[in-house]
Amino acid sequence: MKKNELNKEMQSALQDKGLDKKEVQNVLVEDARTGLDVETLKKAILNNLFYVQGKYPEIATRNDYYMALAYTVRDRLLQRWVASVKQYLEGKHRIVSYLSAEYLLGPHLGNNLVNLGIYKEAEQALHEMGLNLDWLIEKEIEPGLGNGGLGRLAACYMDSLATLEVPAIGYGIRYQFGIFEQDIRDGWQVEDTDNWLRRGNPWEIARREISYDIKLGGYVQHYMDRDGKFRTIWTPDLIVKGVAYDTPIVGYKVNTTNTLRLWKSEAPNSFDFQSFNSGDYSNAVNQKIICENISKVLYPNDETRSGKVLRLQQQYFFVSCSLQDMIGIHLRQGERIEDFQTTFAVQLNDTHPAVAIAEMMRLLVDEYDLEWVDAWRVTTRTFAYTNHTLLPEALEKWDMELFASVLPRHLEIIQEINRRFLDEVTVRVYGDQEKISSLSIIGEGPRRYIKMANLACAGSFAINGVAALHTELLKQTVLKDWYALSPEKFSNKTNGVTPRRWMVLSNPKLTELISSKIGENWIKHLDELKNLEKFADDPEFLQQWMDVKLEMKTQLAQRIVNRTNIKVDPESIFDIQVKRIHEYKRQHLNILHVITLYNRIKQNPEAEIVPRTFVFAGKAAPGYKQAKLIIKLINSVGEIVNKDPDVKGRLKVVFYPNYNVTNAQKIYPAADLSEQISTAGKEASGTGNMKLSLNGALTIGTLDGANVEIRECVGEENFFLFGLTAEEVENTKSDGYNPFHFYENNPNLKLALDQISNGYFSHLDDTIFKDLINSLLYDDQFMVLADYQSYVDCQDQVAEAFKDKVKWARMSILNVARMGKFSSDRSIREYCDEIWKVKSVPVTLNGTSSK
Structure with a gap:
């Protein structure tokens, strides 16, 4: 259809909707600027190249074209974004506010094209312009705003909130530098600066008119005003300005486009002219440096006191900016401050934003003059808390002296919250001092401390875990006294992942194959994947499934050789463990299995070994020595195994460096086997397990986190189970677990550990892995040696199953077909219905509510 014919047809359709001539003309003009057809996109790209980039095609670089395309896509988001904000505010709808220290978003371009439904048109x-979309997508630097599962979950939830047309704002920090870029040198992790903003960020809009002053340090004074009312003055040592930077988050094939608002820290006065004139040039910009440090880097090293102070400053900075912003939105709608909870439902994503409880009380009592009881009523009807860990060391605690040095007024408020709360608790648990101590927000010891999980529990109307097992263990262990006190607050909200990024974008071949059989509706209603089951015995479909998997493995094999110079066999089992490096996630159990297979070959070079490619990826925290040793061990074993002529290429060990969303999108589609082998009872949920399963990988795992529910859904016959249960782990420890007993009585385990210890894999240096070996033999907290034999036996079952490629493909199909539960859309529906009590608000654009 020609363009003028299209315009006539659109004009007629718009007039049928009741628009007058002027309104119709406005729509047609807007369509010419933000239309989604191929010709309009071409013109828009060239316009942005010229008017925004200041370039013309003959001299434009790859980055210039990427930026021009990004601005073209952003223009189409802005149209929907403005319409969404306008509709939310005019309708006075309740808005979900998600407070998270991390948002591991991944690259925006491809995801936005998918959600706008114009991926093929852009391609x-x-x-037609002589360019390649994949070439431009790979140019994008992903935002360094997250570290792992916590941040990736927040990103999935933002995608689902928009897709489900739920009014929402995500709040966080605009870190200048991400966690770090990981390089591997001589087998060791080396951290380099993640300067993700170095080429600019076309997706964000600076809202410099939206800024808030944040107080830090100083002292507090009290007095009685003329009316006899108790008053407080907080005189800070430092005032930091938080400036808003907004990124649009568009839903899948809907108009709804929500806001991710990130705060950048700045100095109110960034240049001291008097100091400069007097010759004190460094002091002239000193205030600017101090203030900007707060949003400088994601998770600064907090082993030192200064690092801890900076972490606390970061947390308070972003929640104070966010709460002030929300209150402003609420009041501008003509609402009373006492009714704040009718406008916002605020979710605390773990304990990092838990100081928001105290800050809300400060704002309501000190700034808006509410009585304490009224302020507490508003606060406890506003906040809900998601717990993400069972590890006691991960439940944040702040030394009271340090806390007072940063937030003196908040310490007073927390002490008052605790006093009133314990007054109520004492009546309910009369005489049970142990329970009172457990519930107290203030912890006693050589140094008193503030328990942030307790503050979150006390100040929230809802508390949830992130997997069925995790929630039950919360009730039984770390939050058992809170559950006994307020069982009505507790619920489970099993994590989920967005199929838009983790299937449609990252695995287009599999997406196309699935859609060819069951249509595309599954992309928004993942439970419709169950319709694949009827094709699990179709020989043609089985072959197509295997062909797609082999193609994805071949692509990853090429990436591996390009990145690591290790050549791998796409026909081998791609055995994948990609996640943060941590002892409880047990990458060292995996490498012990590699060594065991290697020893089988060395003992009998002709032994039948099903070929395997072991792919590891993940970052270790810079100060986490044991995790760094595990990375070194993986690379050291790989160096020997990969080059040994006896192996004949049957085993390959790869450590894929700098694991992030970009790399994950290439690894997940190629996986045959998903390693989810954490010690039972230690993993809250996991989301990598879901992403790998959705891409057709079968899982080998313990009954930990969401593994339990995945196994229930996909069927026991399609899951490789091994290891102690959470209950058995605790019982074994209670009975006096002796890891050395397993070492002495298992020849294969003993040989593997001895080889590591005596330097077989480290050029005869018997000192490198000494600490790691000692921790396993004498302090095996994560039951690596106890689960070793069960794991090796289960891996033998994996190898046997993989020999029958058709049977494996059938298991893979059934695995995907039964993963519908694990969509983040389902998770968000449960939050909306059961916690936030919010409903969808379809956004109208040009008379329609979706594309």
Whole structure:
């Protein structure tokens, strides 16, 4: 259809909707600027190249074209974004506010094209311009705003909130530098600066008119005003300005586009002119440096006191900016401050934003003059808390002296919250001093401390875990006294992942194959994957499934050789463990299995070994020595195994460096086996397990986190189970677990550990892995040696199953077909219905509510 014919047809359709001539003309003009057809996209790309980039095609670089395309896509988001904000505010709808220290978003371009429904149109437009979309997508630097599962979950939830047309704002920090870029040198992790903003960020809009002053340090004074009312003055040592930077988050094939608002720290006065004139040049910008440090880097090293102070400053900075912002939105709608909870439902994503409880009380009592009881009523009807860990060391605690040095007024408020709370608790648990101590927000010891999980529990109307097992263990262990006190607050909200990024974008071949059989509706209603089950015995479909998997493995094999110079066999089992490096996640159990297979070959070079490619990826915290040793061990074993002529290429060990969303999108589709082998009872949920399963990988795992529910859904016959249960772990420890007993009585385990210890894998240096070996033999907290034999036996079952490629493919199909539960859309529906009590608000654009 020609363009003028299309315009006539659109004009007629718009007039049928009741729009007058002027309104119709406005729509047509807007369509010419933000239309989604190939010709309009081509013109828009060239316009942005010229008017925004200041370039013309003959001199434009790859980055210039990427930026021009990004601005073209952003223009189409802005149209929907403005309409969403306008509709939310005019309708006075309740808004979900998600407070998270991390948002591991991944690259925006491909995801936005998918959600706008114009991926193929953009591909075609660029092709006609002599450009390649994949080439431009790979140019994007992903935002360094997250570290692992916590941040990735927040990103999935933002995608689902928009897709489900739920009014929402995500709040966080605009870190200048991400966690770190990981390089591997001589087998060791080396951290380099993640300067993700070095080429600019076309997706964000600086809202410099939206800024808030944040107080830090100083002292507090009290007095009685003329009316006899108790008053407080907080005189800070430092005032930091928080400036808003907004990123649009568009839903899948809907108009709804929500806001991710990130705060950048700045100095109110960034340049001291008097100091400069007097010759004190460094002091002239000193205030600017101090203030900007707060949003400088994600998770600064907190082993030192200064690092801890900076972490606390970061947490308070972003929640104070966010709460002030929310209160402003609420009041501008003509609402009373006492009714704040009717406008916002605020979710605390773990304990990092838990100081928001105290800050809300400060704002309501000190700034808005509410009585304490009224302020507490508002606060406890506003906040809900998600717990993400069972590890006691991960439940944040702040030394009271340090806390007072940063937030003196908040310490007073927390002490008052605790006093009133314990007054109520004492009546309910009369005489049970142990329970009172457990519930107290203030912890006693050589140095008193503030328990942030307790503050979150006291100040929230809802508390949830992130997997069925995790929630039950919360009730039985770390939050058992809270559950006994307020069981009505507790619920489970099993994590989920968005199929838009983790299937449609990252695995287009599999997406196309699935859609060819069951249509595309599953992309928004993941439970419709169950319709694949009827094709699990179709020989043609089985072959197509295997062909797609082999193609994905071949692509990853090429990436591996390009990145690591290790050549791997795409026909081998791609055995994948990609996640943060941590002892409880047990990458060292995996490498012990590698060594065991290697020893089988060395003892009998002709032994039948099903070929395997072991792919590891993940970052270790810079100060986590044991995790760094595990990375070194993986690379050291790989160096020997990969080059040994006896192995004949049957085993390959790869450590894929700098694991992030970009790399994950290439690894997940190629996985045959998903390693989810954490010690039972230690993993809250996991989301990598879901992403790998959705991409057709079968899981080998313990009954830990969401593994339990995945196994229930996909069927026991499609899951490789091994290891102690959470209950058995605790019982074994209670009975006096002796890891050395397992070492002495298992020849294969003993040989593997001895080889590591005596330097077989480290050029005869018997000192490198001494600490790691000692921790396993004498302090095996994560039951690596106890689970070793069960794991090796289970891996033998994996190898046997993989020999029958058709049977494996059938298991893989059934695995995907039964993963519908694990969509983040389902998770968000449960939060909306059971915690936030919010409903969808379809956004109208040009008379329609979706594309």
